[in-house]
Amino acid sequence: MRIFYAFYSDIRLPNLPVPVTHTFVAGLIIDRARYTHAVNVTRGGNMRGSFVSGSTVITIAGLALIFCLLAPAVAVWAEDEEPATAVIPTVYRDSWKVTINGKPQVNGTFTMVFKPLGGDPVKFTINVVAKMKPKQIAEDLWKELSLAAGTNYKVKKKGDKVVAINKANKKVPSMALEITDQKLSGMSLTISAN
Numbered sequence: 001m002r003i004f005y006a007f008y009s010d011i012r013l014p015n016l017p018v019p020v021t022h023t024f025v026a027g028l029i030i031d032r033a034r035y036t037h038a039v040n041v042t043r044g045g046n047m048r049g050s051f052v053s054g055s056t057v058i059t060i061a062g063l064a065l066i067f068c069l070l071a072p073a074v075a076v077w078a079e080d081e082e083p084a085t086a087v088i089p090t091v092y093r094d095s096w097k098v099t100i101n102g103k104p105q106v107n108g109t110f111t112m113v114f115k116p117l118g119g120d121p122v123k124f125t126i127n128v129v130a131k132m133k134p135k136q137i138a139e140d141l142w143k144e145l146s147l148a149a150g151t152n153y154k155v156k157k158k159g160d161k162v163v164a165i166n167k168a169n170k171k172v173p174s175m176a177l178e179i180t181d182q183k184l185s186g187m188s189l190t191i192s193a194n
Contacts, residue, residue: 092117092174095166095194097158098141100134105186113180114148117173122148128184135160137187149175164194 092115108128115121124144128137141163146155152172155165165177177191 090115090176090178092176093193094174095164096175096177097162097164097192097194098145098177099190099192100137100141100161100163100187101190102187103134104128104130104132104137104184106130108183108185110182110184110189111180112145113176113178114145115176115178116152117175119173123180124148125181128187133160134187138163166194 107130109125110128111123111125113121113123124147126137126140126144138157138161142155142157145163145165149155149165152168153165153175154168155163158164165175167174179189179191182189
């Protein structure tokens, strides 16, 4: 009776910089009359102490198979993965309000983007001077946002710290308002639904 067992795996992992090739070839030919010769390969040696049972050969072949399947997986598991970048969705609404909190301690800037739904985004920057009052910052924000929004949207000041923007009529698309960059110390901006 002859049993032939061969296993070959060639695995290329796309996450690694160099393709990892793990190759294992195990071939066992077991013949009932000659399987003792697989252990003792010397000619003319004493064959009595080198008996290998069939279950031992199958166990060794099974362990070799498990090793071949797990070795590439261990290489991938040990590899450090970089965290994914979070993507913040753009939210479109019919109205927004921007609230100015505190007074700036040093000179700085903040940049905002006005995006009508289906339209081109308009980016604008507002310069802030140290110890500038929130009323003055709201005035500058009102001017810049009015220019960016155009005639389809109404921009209003509400008090000394709040600037609101609304659609001029129901046919105008919704809009998004975002702060893309800020270099401020001592003050903050809050964008919320109106």
